[in-house]
Amino acid sequence: MEIIDVHCHLEADEFCNDLEDVLKSAKSAGVIKLITSSVIPEQWEKSLWLSQQYPEIECTWGIHPWYLKEDYFNDLNRLLTDSANKIVAIGEIGLDLKIDNPPYELQEKFFIRQLEIAKEINLPVIIHCRGAFSQLTGIINKIGMPERGGIIHAFKGSPEIVEQLIPHRIFFSLGCGITYRYSSKREKILNQIYPDYLLVETDSPDIPPAGQSGIRNVPSNITLVLSALAEYLKISELEIAKTTTKNAKKVFNL
Numbered sequence: 235m236e237i238i239d240v241h242c243h244l245e246a247d248e249f250c251n252d253l254e255d256v257l258k259s260a261k262s263a264g265v266i267k268l269i270t271s272s273v274i275p276e277q278w279e280k281s282l283w284l285s286q287q288y289p290e291i292e293c294t295w296g297i298h299p300w301y302l303k304e305d306y307f308n309d310l311n312r313l314l315t316d317s318a319n320k321i322v323a324i325g326e327i328g329l330d331l332k333i334d335n336p337p338y339e340l341q342e343k344f345f346i347r348q349l350e351i352a353k354e355i356n357l358p359v360i361i362h363c364r365g366a367f368s369q370l371t372g373i374i375n376k377i378g379m380p381e382r383g384g385i386i387h388a389f390k391g392s393p394e395i396v397e398q399l400i401p402h403r404i405f406f407s408l409g410c411g412i413t414y415r416y417s418s419k420r421e422k423i424l425n426q427i428y429p430d431y432l433l434v435e436t437d438s439p440d441i442p443p444a445g446q447s448g449i450r451n452v453p454s455n456i457t458l459v460l461s462a463l464a465e466y467l468k469i470s471e472l473e474i475a476k477t478t479t480k481n482a483k484k485v486f487n488l
């Protein structure tokens with residue numbers, strides 16, 4: 235089985251002591267590529283270093299809506315001037331209305347600018363969106379998406395949102411969140427996005443699978459995502475791995 239974990243955070247402190255072991259068990263689980271996403275400019279160098287150190291890692295640079303500071307706005311120019319041949323996407327970027335701080339206006343300012351930069355340098359985007367899907371579709375309808383499209387990670391929107399976003403070359407990535415209770419809405423969405431728009435991720439070290447809350451998530455847990463998907467879709471894990479890996483290679487040009 236060959237799987238691509240399209241979204242994780244290997245820069246995180248949680249991995250500073252045993253990353254080699256974590257990568258080894260990911261490899262044994264069938265993970266052939268990991269896309270690690272930095273969330274603040276201070277992490278960009280580390281992301282790049284990881285991608286240079288380990289052939290299975292690719293990196294992305296971006297500023298996550300949770301960690302915005304006005305001062306970071308100037309750093310965004312480095313995405314234009316310093317990212318060529320180093321990163322496979324702009325991310326993690328996005329909008330989050332489930333938090334009050336940073337304020338939405340600041341989130342929108344950073345999201346729009348990073349989306350514009352991705353369009354300009356023609357890289358896909360990795361989007362975080364919670365409770366802000368109408369704002370997200372509004373911005374995308376107005377500004378457009380990069381030609382290379384993008385992904386929404388840990389997707390939690392509605393079937394209606396899926397319908398609106400597919401024409402914008404957006405893929406939907408699902409992670410360990412789907413190992414919790416069955417959801418008929420999710421089943422409907424999976425049938426909308428499979429096979430052409432589904433990707434898999436772990437978001438490690440965040441969002442651990444059912445039964446492991448409070449424990450660090452790791453990329454090898456992606457096999458649990460595949461088995462949950464197999465139950466929903468009634469398709470074999472191997473087939474889903476093949477399809478999602480093909481989709482990931484297409485989005486990230488791997």
Ligand SMILES: [Zn+2]
Nearest residue numbers: 241243326437
């Ligand atoms: Zn993330």
